[in-house]
Amino acid sequence: MRIKLQQKEFYQGIQTVRKAVSSKTTLPILSGILLKTEKGKLKLVGTDLEIGIECYVDTGIIQDGSIVLPAQHFANIIRELPNQEIILSAETSNNTAQIKCGNSQFNIHGSPADEFPLLPEIDSGTIFTVEQQKLKKIIEQIKFATSKDENKPFLSGGLLLLENKDIKLIATDTYRLAYKEDVTDNKKSDLTKAIIPNTTLQELTKLLDNKEERVEVILTDNQILFKFSGISVVSRLIEGQFPNYKQVIPDASETEVSVDTKELLQATKRAALLAKEDSDIIKINFNEDKLIITSNAPEIGQAYEEVPISLLGQETEIAFNAKYVLDALKVISDEEVNIKLSGPLAPGVIETSSEQKYIYVIMPVRSA
Known part of the structure; x- marks a missing residue:
């Protein structure tokens, strides 16, 4: 692989997918970021098998290819380079990459791309769209109420409910409960529900922007995909029965x-x-x-x-x-x-x- 691209855009892409890179893992490959030329751009992927983030960066492709590079050292190097053109070359024979920018040059050891786990392909299920700024606000208003009790995993995420044109997100740690409801302009649908992990909610609020551009959401029985601004975030869903939140909300007051x-x-x-x-x-x-x-x-x-x-x-x-x-x-x-x-x-x-x-x-x- 041999590509050229701008330092600023490159680092932004790295920081985007790095949010899903595992910091504690028994699989060394998961501490890396996959770089792969695809569709005339550079695809970056990070995953810890619970959440995966993918994005594309504009690049000049001299030679197609792929490699996995260690996320922390790789990100630190790109961050410190000047905002100029970077030329990155990767050799599959020995899984090493060379990074050149101005008068700087780094050689970094990587891993074979074919050992990196593929993100699941999700193209069917319950599909709806919502404005970025609306989804960001909905998540921010409930995410802090999720539980940190590992013995109750079904409380460690937010319950997403889609009913007719309403979108609802609820979280509780048994000491408090946060409930947010809003409307979308999607077609009416039957009741759909899923528990989204708190880690996914946290990372989404960092990536979502306060703008009207829409997010496409695809929901399956055990996974959820968010696509927006050239970014794809795929996450597993939490199994289990979320508590009946309606029983918690008082219906009268003094x-x-x-x-x-x-x-x-x-x-x-x-x-x-x-x-x-x-x-x-x-x-x-x-x-x-x-x-x-x-x-x-x-x-x-x-x-x-x-x-x-x-x-x-x-x-x-x-x-x-x-x-x-x-x-x-x-x-x-x-x-x-x-x-x-x-x-x-x-x-x-x-x-x-x-x-x-x-x-x-x-x-x-x-x-x-």
């Missing part, structure tokens, strides 16, 4: 509050500074026209914050994990949020009133 999102976010951030010394616990007292947030660090001091509100129903007090409250408020773009409560020991609900429904259920904590 206290309803409307509050400015930014004001509540900033006040909670400040109160959380001392809450860290007390298991991240903050107390919130809901009065007629204000809520009061307090936190206590026995050896340091106390925090007190007031935020104006509009209250309907009973005054009440409840304690939450500050981090859990902040996780939700940080990803809500609405100017106001509604908080619904049914007592100090019942789950609290933070939700938006916009058509793109967002519901966040959070379990209270007991405090002295």
Whole structure:
């Protein structure tokens, strides 16, 4: 193989697929990136067998070929080269590559391309499209609520639901639940569901752009494919039964509050500074026209914050994990949020009133 291409585009492509490269693997080939000339471009592929990412980089092909190069050293080399034309040559006889750029030259040992696992070909299944910016927002509003409990793998991802024109994504770690619903302009379809691993959701938000260009999604029984901006992300799905999220969302409340999102976010951030010394616990007292947030660090001091509100129903007090409250408020773009409560020991609900429904259920904590 012998190709020439620009350093900036080359490095961007490497960084894109590197997100899927395995850092801990018993298969050395998986710590590398596949480079292969295809369709007049250079195809780059990274995979850890759970998620695979593929992209194409514009290149001048002098001679077709392929090789697998170690991701970390390869990326570091390309990153430090000047933004000029790079000439990369690979010899299949000894699996080595030569990288030339300006006055720099590197020789790097690789592996045979035919040993690299192929990404699955997915061209049929449930197919729908959604805007990049919409999908990015949907994922960002739920991904933090996935569980890290390895004994419950079905909670370590987000439940994707497609029903009629609605797209829903739900995540829970049993301490809180995040639910996001939006609409697509796809044709109506029967109920389709899948659990997408958190690692896939995390990498997607890094790759998706805030633009209207659409993402094509193809869903099969055990895999899901996302295609956008010349990038393909394929991931396995998680097996298992996701909990009945509808049973978790309270259908009634004794206290309803409307509050400015930014004001509540900033006040909670400040109160959380001392809450860290007390298991991240903050107390919130809901009065007629204000809520009061307090936190206590026995050896340091106390925090007190007031935020104006509009209250309907009973005054009440409840304690939450500050981090859990902040996780939700940080990803809500609405100017106001509604908080619904049914007592100090019942789950609290933070939700938006916009058509793109967002519901966040959070379990209270007991405090002295």
